[in-house]
Amino acid sequence: MQKRISTENKNEVIWFDAARFPYFPIEWFDSAYLAQNALLTGSAGGRGTTYFFHVNDTDLVLRRYKRGGLPGKLLNDQFWYLGLSRTRAWRELSLLLQLNELNLPAPVPVAARVVKHGFYYQSDIITERLASAKDVHNLLLQSALTPSEWEKIGRTIRQFHDCQVYHHDLNIHNIMMNDQGRIFLIDFDKCGFKHGEKWKQANLSRLLRSLRKESQRCEHYFFEEEDWNNLINGYNSHPLK
Template sequence: MKQQSQWLLYSTQFTHLLNPDMFDSDYWQQRNGIVGSAQGRGTTYFVACEHEQWVLRHYYRGGLIGKLINDSYVFTGVANTRAIKEHLLLTQLQQWQLPAPRPIACRIKRKGLCYSADIISERINNAEDLYTRLLREPVSAALWQQIGKTIAAFHKRGVYHHDLNIHNILLDDNDKVWLIDFDQGAIKEGTHWQQDNMARLLRSFHKEKTKHPAIHWQDANWQLLEQSYQQALK
């Protein structure tokens, strides 16, 4: 039998809720705590705890290897796990007061030479992703500019978002812009990576425009976003 170990990391304000079962959807199901879900590589659960709502996400691999291995990663130390890295990055973003979710907790489960992981983070109240908004209606020029400024605020701090795309930009009911899902994100030196990050975002707009020609996005919207981004970087 392969040796199994488990590590938990909690933000200090939530240590009174310490419970390894909180990383399993069954725990919340039994307490009628699941208030919603979203589908991606796997199911992300929105759960209610005390007076807050949280996001419970299991780490899944993407691409072809994800179909073979699914949610298993090579273990090279707790500090190198994806959940720990994301939790610590989110903690740093909070210290910089950047608009990203608060980290709540994460769990690492090692089995032999591999591990799987889960993370719980804050759910942004009354928010929807940019993709959903654009399917329904256009957004203002001022909001396109604000999206550019927000991304620039992260980049000026050296924050690399590995999967910057139309689905990982949230707009709340006050039109505040948030970035979410910092799996494989990092703090990087220099600026050489920034345009690649923006190019990834642009590709996601083109991809959704091809799939949904009626989506409310045009090249002129990107120009507003990009111009605002460049000005905010100065």
């Protein structure tokens, strides 16, 4: 990744994949600019809005880091600045680069930005959009997954766990499946490598709670406890085939 300090704003730092984008326009971090220039292709809600856009024959995803809970109501997208290496954008960008080196099914990082304002900063990250992939939560709103698809989810999670990758927010919204049935994990904010084994069961339990929560919340949700058994069977049958 190449690092560039904006000449217009000395407090703005951008990292980008110079091999693919010799020059990375700052405007690509601006959703209003993307909309005005007909580059946006869609958006998705959540803690903050995620924007999908298309440039240079590439589909990309822009995400602004947001706070959750009560702090989010007060500061929204502002974080205490403790150095570039401790910013949310740089930490996730660095982790995604490592995950890709390990050939784990995660998004490909393209660029990240940090803008410092005194003691606080704001940050964004841009990744490649996973072609034809949909989050499994939305798939379950439409139809049931097959036992083999649940097993694939379990085997994919095991791939990350075997590499000691801890996903801070392993829930059904952060699991994607493409048209070929390949499974991906997304949203690696506040994630990282973690020693030991005990946390892995807690990670799986978090995912089960999210499935049960959505099943109770949604009138039509295609999840049964047997589906979870299939996922665990896949998790225990690693390696992925």
